[in-house]
Amino acid sequence: MGYYKGSNYSFGRGPRLLPTAVVALFSALLGGILALGLGHSLYGNRAVQPPGNPVTITQSSAPPVTSGGQPNFPAVQIAKTVGPTVVGIANFQGSGGLFGGQGLSEYGSGSGFIIDAKNGYIVTNYHVIDGARKLVVSLADGRNLEAKVVGGDPRTDLAVIKISANNLTAAQLGDSNKLQVGEPVVAIGNPGGQEFARSVTVGVVSATNRVLNLQGEASFNLIQTDAAINPGNSGGPLVNYQGLVIGINSAKNQEPGFEGMGFAIPISDALPTIKQLIEKGYASHPALLVTIDSRYNAEYASQEGWPQGAYVAQVNVGGPAAQAGIKPGDVITEVNGVRIRNSLELTHELFKYKAGEKVTVTVYRNGTSINIPVVLSELKS
The missing domain is CATH 2.40.10.10 (Trypsin-like serine proteases)
Structure with missing residues (x-):
């Protein structure tokens, strides 16, 4: 899509598109600077x-x-x-x-x-x-x-x-964990800029726990809604019928033939990061400190007879993955028993934990699956 x-x-x-423009750009990005293992910041010198x-x-x-x-x-x-x-x-x-x-x-x-x-x-x-x-x-x-x-x-x-x-x-902020499919919602934002400022669109919660292969949004289980979300709506609130913000409008499926598929970051999941940004000026995330090569995809894995997963191209010296014994060439296939098919799924799963927590990472190496306990480190924005 x-x-x-x-x-x-x-x-x-x-707008950035998938799978063409975004995948081409994002593949290069993931190869060098994905949050899972970057030795440097994504923020430049801002x-x-x-x-x-x-x-x-x-x-x-x-x-x-x-x-x-x-x-x-x-x-x-x-x-x-x-x-x-x-x-x-x-x-x-x-x-x-x-x-x-x-x-x-x-x-x-x-x-x-x-x-x-x-x-x-x-x-x-x-x-x-x-x-x-x-x-x-x-x-x-x-x-x-x-x-x-x-x-x-x-x-x-x-x-x-x-x-x-x-x-x-x-x-006022609500609790997005209590959302129900079919619940009515309102999206408010500025589609097209100031000319259409504070436009109001109405819809329902079409689904919860959606995952998109988009940088940033891949970190959350998203809210899907049929309330119209257009260019310029990003960052605006998705509101329930009690007038409480339950999501942050972020993306939409624009594939021809599809309508009414907008996505919002759940406010309850976003709030810890928002508080970190306000109180510390940065956000911290759990990290393996490895570099993932996103060129490893389902087609390549099938040709080699290997499983789908996140291909480890580089391991940071002294990082938690290196200390635990994860090596370049390993393919990460599970985190705590949850299936991993690509680098974005790895990000999504790791962000459920906190720095300092121990997880079991399953890797495919030389035809064998190996379970490796790893204590996650902190990666700051």
């Missing part, structure tokens, strides 16, 4: 805002939205209540200026939502802010403010940015 991450990119930079004040995030089990004590059209009330918490985010990057100078042009746009009104913290997707030299946030009341990056994590496709402003409204 073909998926895009729902940011609105201008200047000919269209400076992040120093950790701010303790974060104030409200989680609630609010009663259904009513008007005058009587049930109202829920989507109307949700739009009124949650709409002011939703922001547009414009990503400005370098471009050729007059007489060969360098200026800034709007490269793309996305959405976000305020989670801490006092400190001005806004949650969005990492791919919305990726590469930005300047970020401009547009509020529901018409204000446009420059934002600073607090922290970003491509491994989970999450980011937190910060604005300094008064009279902000924060969204």
Whole structure:
């Protein structure tokens, strides 16, 4: 299937596609810098805002939205209540200026939502802010403010940015672990940029526990919804009928013939990373510290008579995998008994654990399967 991450990119930079463009780009990325074993950071030299004040995030089990004590059209009330918490985010990057100078042009746009009104913290997707030299946030009341990056994590496709402003409204967060298939939801965001700011679409939870082969999104069991998610919706909230944010809209299947297949990161799964980004300025993840060669696929494995899995191209000296005895050329096929068929599935499974925990990694080596206990180390963004 073909998926895009729902940011609105201008200047000919269209949505990222699978399996063609993303797989080609992502294969090169995974070969050298995937979170499972990279010896260097994915963030380059981006400076992040120093950790701010303790974060104030409200989680609630609010009663259904009513008007005058009587049930109202829920989507109307949700739009009124949650709409002011939703922001547009414009990503400005370098471009050729007059007489060969360098200026800034709007490269793309996305959405976000305020989670801490006092400190001005806004949650969005990492791919919305990726590469930005300047970020401009547009509020529901018409204000446009420059934002600073607090922290970003491509491994989970999450980011937190910060604005300094008064009279902000924060969204309330729900519990995505309690979602039921068929439950009605509302997506709010800026498809196409400011021209269609805070557009509201309505749908249901089509499924839970979906896994996509997209960097970042592969780290979570995603919520699938038929609420329309379009370019520019990335980072915006998916809201239940109690007016609580239960997901972060992130991607959509755009394969011809398919409609109504959008995907959101569950808020309960995202919250630990969001808190880390706010409190520490970075996120930490469990790691084997190996480099995976994504060219090892089902076709190659079948030709060689080997099992599908994650092919270990390199093992970091002194890392947990090396200490446990995992070697280059091993094919990782299971983690704690859960089947692994590729590098993204390995990432997805490892992110269920914490640094310092012990897992049993099953590898295929010289025609034999071997179980190897490994204590996971910490990998910081």
